[in-house]
Amino acid sequence: MTFDPNIPTAQTGTKELYSPVRPKERNWNTQSTPIVQAKTVTGNSLVVVISIMCFLACLTAGTVYLINQSAAAWTDDIASEVTVQLSFDQTTNIDDKLSKISFFLTNQQGVNGVRPLPVEESTALLEPWLGGAANLNDLPVPRLIAIELDRTSPPNMDTLRNGLKKNFPQAVLDDHRRWQSQIQTVTRSLALGGLAVLILVGSATTGIIVSATRSAMASNREIVEVLHFVGATDRFIAREFERHFLSLGVRSGLVGATGALLIFIFMPYFMRLLGGGNMTSAEIRRLLGTAALDMPGFILLGIVVIVIAALCMLTTRYGVYRILNSQHH
Amino acid sequence: MIRLENVALRYGRGPEILRDVNFHLRPGSLHFLTGPSGAGKTSLLRLLFMSIQPTRGLIHLFGQNVTRITPSRRADLRRRIGIVFQDFRLLNHLSTWENVALPLRVTGKKTQDYQEDVTDLLQWVGLGERMYALSPVLSGGEKQRAAIARAVIGKPELLLADEPTGNVDPQMARRLLRLFIELNRLGTSVIIATHDHQLMQQFQAPRLELHDGRIHQVG
Ligand SMILES: Nc1ncnc2c1ncn2[C@@H]1O[C@H](COP(=O)(O)OP(=O)(O)OP(=O)(O)O)[C@@H](O)[C@H]1O
Numbered sequence: 001m002t003f004d005p006n007i008p009t010a011q012t013g014t015k016e017l018y019s020p021v022r023p024k025e026r027n028w029n030t031q032s033t034p035i036v037q038a039k040t041v042t043g044n045s046l047v048v049v050i051s052i053m054c055f056l057a058c059l060t061a062g063t064v065y066l067i068n069q070s071a072a073a074w075t076d077d078i079a080s081e082v083t084v085q086l087s088f089d090q091t092t093n094i095d096d097k098l099s100k101i102s103f104f105l106t107n108q109q110g111v112n113g114v115r116p117l118p119v120e121e122s123t124a125l126l127e128p129w130l131g132g133a134a135n136l137n138d139l140p141v142p143r144l145i146a147i148e149l150d151r152t153s154p155p156n157m158d159t160l161r162n163g164l165k166k167n168f169p170q171a172v173l174d175d176h177r178r179w180q181s182q183i184q185t186v187t188r189s190l191a192l193g194g195l196a197v198l199i200l201v202g203s204a205t206t207g208i209i210v211s212a213t214r215s216a217m218a219s220n221r222e223i224v225e226v227l228h229f230v231g232a233t234d235r236f237i238a239r240e241f242e243r244h245f246l247s248l249g250v251r252s253g254l255v256g257a258t259g260a261l262l263i264f265i266f267m268p269y270f271m272r273l274l275g276g277g278n279m280t281s282a283e284i285r286r287l288l289g290t291a292a293l294d295m296p297g298f299i300l301l302g303i304v305v306i307v308i309a310a311l312c313m314l315t316t317r318y319g320v321y322r323i324l325n326s327q328h329h
Numbered sequence: 330m331i332r333l334e335n336v337a338l339r340y341g342r343g344p345e346i347l348r349d350v351n352f353h354l355r356p357g358s359l360h361f362l363t364g365p366s367g368a369g370k371t372s373l374l375r376l377l378f379m380s381i382q383p384t385r386g387l388i389h390l391f392g393q394n395v396t397r398i399t400p401s402r403r404a405d406l407r408r409r410i411g412i413v414f415q416d417f418r419l420l421n422h423l424s425t426w427e428n429v430a431l432p433l434r435v436t437g438k439k440t441q442d443y444q445e446d447v448t449d450l451l452q453w454v455g456l457g458e459r460m461y462a463l464s465p466v467l468s469g470g471e472k473q474r475a476a477i478a479r480a481v482i483g484k485p486e487l488l489l490a491d492e493p494t495g496n497v498d499p500q501m502a503r504r505l506l507r508l509f510i511e512l513n514r515l516g517t518s519v520i521i522a523t524h525d526h527q528l529m530q531q532f533q534a535p536r537l538e539l540h541d542g543r544i545h546q547v548g
């Protein structure tokens with residue numbers, strides 16, 4: 001057999017074998033094309049669907065957070081204030097009685113301040129239930145005394161209640177404990193409901209990503225095959241797919257979170273636009289506090305985005321492993 | 330290096346393509362694998378590449394039993410094997426350069442570490458001008474050379490080539506075969522499946538001949 005003098009021999013070494021002539025000028029094209037192309041993996045409709053999922057998750061998490069915040073503020077207020085209610089009695093001068101009770105309360109241990117509410121204020125409190133009718137003044141409206149407690153050394157409620165009862169039988173002490181526990185029950189069930197919604201959204205997202213992974217693997221079958229031929233591990237192949245799903249998760253997550261944020265910012269205006277009037281926005285404020293997210297609220301939305309993105313990525317990884325294990329090349 | 334014991338192969342419920350195949354190849358050997366079309370040359374190479382499993386018998390590679398192998402061990406072993414497919418199997422959306430670099434890329438090496446090697450090898454197989462062309466625009470012979478370059482870029486211990494000179498002119502065929510011979514001199518074991526009698530005459534090397542599902546060693 002005859003050898004071409006241009007072709008190197010073993011003595012020249014591997015380097016030389018690959019490079020008999022080393023050109024000076026070279027166009028280094030270091031930028032590498034992704035092995036799995038984004039367009040074969042994550043279409044626009046997938047981005048839309050995952051964005052909607054993230055939007056719903058952020059909306060739920062944000063709402064539950066706001067409700068919890070305002071409920072905490074409520075129970076806090078309520079805890080530091082108790083009222084004494086004096087039922088209407090035609091035989092006695094009620095204002096006189098009111099000041100006597102106030103005087104009694106002022107001298108009790110653990111009471112910081114006492115404020116008998118004027119009759120107008122009491123009727124104002126009833127207005128939402130009875131309407132602002134002019135004849136409200138004629139009704140036997142019970143009178144109230146607001147007591148501000150010393151939070152550092154609160155009084156024993158039972159002692160206070162019994163002392164009051166002994167001296168003034170018509171006066172009833174209301175420490176709002178019932179309200180407090182009711183508010184807690186309501187917020188707790190709202191939080192549980194929110195959690196259920198989050199779990200549903202999470203499961204739906206996982207399901208969507210599982211089927212998207214399956215179709216991405218199917219449309220990249222030949223590429224996966226070639227990767228196996230050149231010695232790629234399943235880990236490497238999974239990473240090629242994961243990348244796209246992670247970026248899908250992050251992009252959709254940000255879109256969804258931004259949407260939810262806009263809702264939180266503009267919700268009061270929306271309500272007014274829909275014809276609810278000022279009353280509605282006041283009611284929302286009563287339920288959701290100021291309806292404005294604070295820093296921990298933003299962080300919560302950030303966490304939702306991170307969880308969605310991680311869910312997309314890990315679901316894909318797991319899906320790719322499962323599919324690869326079920327086939328041989 | 331390679332040892333087959335009583336290997337038999339059939340696809341599904343079809344006839345036995347291979348039966349009682351026994352042979353042993355030492356490290357650093359170079360063999361031609363011949364036989365009529367449909368004799369099972371590609372099938373035998375696929376067995377050695379662990380793409381399919383034998384119906385019966387044992388296959389040993391690099392001193393390890395690979396008859397039934399886990400995917401992760403197979404990926405490890407495949408990094409020590411270069412393969413040239415009869416139908417090339419290049420990735421259409423990658424450039425020639427990227428296709429050839431693929432075996433190195435999947436090991437997680439940095440591009441800078443193999444940039445020169447890939448470019449030099451492409452020059453050597455005559456694809457210096459076609460480095461950044463996507464593989465669908467390459468001619469049959471160019472694809473074949475890219476496939477060969479991809480098989481040898483990782484300096485494999487074993488090279489399996491299925492009809493590597495089927496689409497090139499005799500001069501390029503000789504050039505490519507010299508590449509294999511050079512690799513072989515550097516220690517790579519080589520198996521070349523081919524019909525090309527002229528080539529086999531030019532390069533005297535022992536042959537494995539497939540007939541009726543059996544191997545006959547010649548030379
Ligand atoms: N995946 C498959 N399923 C079923 N039968 C197959 C499969 N692959 C190959 N065969 C059959 O096995 C036999 C051997 O095929 P193989 O490709 O190994 O032959 P070959 O020697 O490489 O032929 P050629 O020289 O034409 O490439 C053929 O009869 C073919 O039809």
Ligand SMILES: [Mg+2]
Pocket residue numbers: 370371372415491
């Ligand atoms: Mg064949």
